[in-house]
Amino acid sequence: MKIQSARFVQSAPELRDCPNWNRAEFALIGRSNVGKSSLVNLLTNRRALARVSDLPGKTQVLNFFLLNEAWCLVDLPGYGYAAVGKNRRADFNEAVADYLEHRPNLREVFVLIDSRLPPQPIDLEFLRWLVGVGVPWTLVFTKADKQSAARTQAAVAEFRRAITPWAGPDPRVLVSSSIDGKGRADILGRIAGVLAEASGGPA
Ligand code: GTP
Numbered sequence: 001m002k003i004q005s006a007r008f009v010q011s012a013p014e015l016r017d018c019p020n021w022n023r024a025e026f027a028l029i030g031r032s033n034v035g036k037s038s039l040v041n042l043l044t045n046r047r048a049l050a051r052v053s054d055l056p057g058k059t060q061v062l063n064f065f066l067l068n069e070a071w072c073l074v075d076l077p078g079y080g081y082a083a084v085g086k087n088r089r090a091d092f093n094e095a096v097a098d099y100l101e102h103r104p105n106l107r108e109v110f111v112l113i114d115s116r117l118p119p120q121p122i123d124l125e126f127l128r129w130l131v132g133v134g135v136p137w138t139l140v141f142t143k144a145d146k147q148s149a150a151r152t153q154a155a156v157a158e159f160r161r162a163i164t165p166w167a168g169p170d171p172r173v174l175v176s177s178s179i180d181g182k183g184r185a186d187i188l189g190r191i192a193g194v195l196a197e198a199s200g201g202p203a
């Protein structure tokens, strides 16, 4: 899929502030600092459309970006940065949970995982919750440029093993790097497939 245009539409602190439209939305979620905003910039081929920072917790609200005047990327605040609450739902941003549970426009969630780390409890806990929500998801292992392909594949395999008991043996998995552009075509291809499915055309 070719990206002809990309523009920031609006921010939303809460679900009720989200755009009142019927566009398909694809959300990016993951731990703070995993590279969600960087991935928005990679997918849109823009250096600073979404704000990126070395400090975790940069993105604090839901940010909506319209691509090709047709569909939307939603850059979500990361989890694992704010103090962990008592119950599972409070472990991540309440507005994010609301959005993921109740937004009819949401077609798929890209769950970003740092490819350099062993499975992190907070990622496993989040994904388990998301599986319960029932929205389609795809894993994206980020920052692949920081290590060898073999190490990244080992991390993917270990993560797969950790989630198999409750997520099934064959999750969709992609690998990305906002430095060298790896994964861009795969992610856009996945989005194009989902959009084509919804419109009844060939995937
Ligand atoms: P929050 O908004 O805090 O939740 O973080 P985020 O997930 O949006 O992360 P962000 O895109 O701001 O990136 C965090 C840091 O990681 C920045 O310093 C980025 O430059 C760096 N980074 C992101 N993606 C990559 C990548 O693929 N490779 C490398 N080497 N660095 C990356």
Ligand code: MG
Binding pocket: 036, 037, 038, 051, 052, 058, 059, 075
């Ligand atoms: Mg961000």
